[in-house]
Amino acid sequence: MIQGLYGKSNIMEKALNASIARNDAISQNIANVDTPNYKRKDVAFEQYFADSLNRANMNDVDDIQPTIIEDKSDNKMRIDGNNVDIDSEMSYLAKNTIKYNALVQLINSNFSRIKNVIREGK
Amino acid sequence: MGFFSSLDIGASGLTAQRVRMDIISQNIANVNTTRTEDGTPYRRKDVLFEERTGSFSDVLAAASDKLSNGQGVRVTKIVEDTSEFKKVYDPGHPDADEDGYVNMPNVDVVTEMVNMISASRSYEANVTSINATKSMAMKALEIGK
Numbered sequence: 001m002i003q004g005l006y007g008k009s010n011i012m013e014k015a016l017n018a019s020i021a022r023n024d025a026i027s028q029n030i031a032n033v034d035t036p037n038y039k040r041k042d043v044a045f046e047q048y049f050a051d052s053l054n055r056a057n058m059n060d061v062d063d064i065q066p067t068i069i070e071d072k073s074d075n076k077m078r079i080d081g082n083n084v085d086i087d088s089e090m091s092y093l094a095k096n097t098i099k100y101n102a103l104v105q106l107i108n109s110n111f112s113r114i115k116n117v118i119r120e121g122k
Numbered sequence: 123m124g125f126f127s128s129l130d131i132g133a134s135g136l137t138a139q140r141v142r143m144d145i146i147s148q149n150i151a152n153v154n155t156t157r158t159e160d161g162t163p164y165r166r167k168d169v170l171f172e173e174r175t176g177s178f179s180d181v182l183a184a185a186s187d188k189l190s191n192g193q194g195v196r197v198t199k200i201v202e203d204t205s206e207f208k209k210v211y212d213p214g215h216p217d218a219d220e221d222g223y224v225n226m227p228n229v230d231v232v233t234e235m236v237n238m239i240s241a242s243r244s245y246e247a248n249v250t251s252i253n254a255t256k257s258m259a260m261k262a263l264e265i266g267k
Contacts, residue, residue: 020258021191028131031134031138031248031251032194032195068189100261104262
């Protein structure tokens, strides 16, 4: 029973880790905005996650790891072989931060629910 | 994995852009320097950026066919621009040749100003990424409170 209570925070911990990895990738892209021939990096996680949820087997979820991928596409606006678009990176950064904060809030509300049960709703 | 690597990456970006800014200032300051230690006019300098990798985790990731996020950016070299000096007619100048022409540095102030704006914008972008990382790290401390 208590496993059921904590089960969700395990998934959310994975999502948090993916979010931190993505923050790393975006920071790296922003730091290398002026590096010739640099290709932007991203973290693949959500799609794997959705796929395993569709299979409806919760054991699969434990195997999902955030994977760093390289975007090989060309940015036609630049001639130095770098495909970082600073405007999109900034918006990814904002999106990722908000997602992270939302996850932390979810985890906290989950914990406070467990606490509430332990205190018998007092 | 963790917040401190994101902060280090942001800091490496700040350092690289600051070096770039230093070199741009040096170019602008020497826009009229006709005599350097080598006896030639000042040559415009430029910085070369490279993605910084090579930490243990990067090597390990590469060995196991994975990508790693890397360690930010670094300045590999400061190179001299080998384009030709500008010739200006100024017979009264002590460095003028027998025809009255002086070799002036190959610094174009407009180019330097444009590069300066680019460097300061990139610097600001790195500051934003550091601030975002900081706010996420502070939020993490609230877990389980």
